């Protein structure tokens with residue numbers, strides 16, 4: 001979707017971004033040139049780190065040091081770490097293009113990216129041997145893998161002179177909202193992961209509805225599975241007011257669209273997942289038409305408020321106050337969102 005830059009290293013970065021994440025590749029186009037390059041490289045550095053985290057075939061004693069050292073090896077143009085599959089494999093094998101592009105960024109961008117990489121690597125390493133057994137731990141894990149992205153992006157916006165403050169708590173919530181939506185939607189993909197399942201649903205929640213997290217794969221447990229799903233969607237909605245406040249505080253138009261589109265997509269995805277048994281049978285994906293409409297129509301806060309209000313109304317109509325144990329909390333959170341909009 002974009003003409004590739006002349007510089008071969010940066011050309012690789014944009015080509016790779018388009019291949020591994022079309023949605024972020026599209027929203028990143030909203031940004032001005034200098035910030036766009038920094039965010040593209042920020043994405044690929046963290047995607048490289050995440051590919052190491054996600055690869056279940058890497059032995060723990062090799063994975064942990066690689067995660068912890070990533071913020072240093074990312075400065076070494078000789079470094080690569082073959083892992084992952086398909087496009088991710090090429091990203092890792094040709095990581096020197098990312099490193100070369102990273103080293104050409106302004107120091108102030110390099111420092112933000114390297115600091116987030118260090119902290120995310122430490123967090124991922126901790127959770128290799130720590131289970132997500134409580135909602136508090138769920139918030140902590142999501143802070144490391146996504147909250148820090150929001151905080152880092154805020155720091156890049158300030159470094160680029162486009163925004164005046166970082167607003168850490170709200171920026172963190174931006175990441176938690178997106179990551180919790182991902183984890184809720186990807187239940188089946190993660191639990192069926194080979195050679196070992198990846199379990200990110202907090203035990204404090206799922207243990208109210210099943211003996212084992214895997215039980216939800218079995219159709220005879222579908223009622224409990226959907227109640228657990230609704231419980232987690234309700235928890236994710238806790239972050240929506242912070243996200244709306246963060247978006248309302250943005251000054252630069254290009255930054256606003258870059259930040260707003262993924263948030264509206266996430267609220268739509270949560271609405272589609274709520275009460276939806278299909279989450280346990282396949283991936284619930286937003287129809288292309290709805291995603292395209294969000295991309296085109298999310299121009300200002302009025303559009304964000306309108307979308308969040310409509311999705312909240314739609315979700316309210318799905319709440320079963322007779323049978324769902326969390327119905328009243330869900331309705332309260334949805335009303336809080338509508339009151340803001």
Ligand SMILES: O=C(O)CO[C@@H](C(=O)O)[C@@H](OCCCCCc1ccc2ccccc2c1)C(=O)NCCCCCc1ccc2ccccc2c1
Pocket residue numbers: 024039042043046047050054145146147149150151153174175178179182258259262
């Ligand atoms: O493997 C996969 O395909 C999915 O991996 C998930 C996982 O392994 O949990 C998981 O990996 C997380 C670790 C790597 C984070 C990579 C990333 C993502 C988006 C970015 C956007 C802009 C700049 C840098 C970015 C870096 C994942 O990609 N989850 C998707 C939600 C993460 C969103 C991060 C985020 C946070 C705040 C934001 C604020 C504004 C705009 C975009 C934002 C984007």
Ligand SMILES: [Mg+2]
Pocket residue numbers: 050051054
């Ligand atoms: Mg991943």
Ligand SMILES: [Mg+2]
Pocket residue numbers: 050053054145
């Ligand atoms: Mg991961």
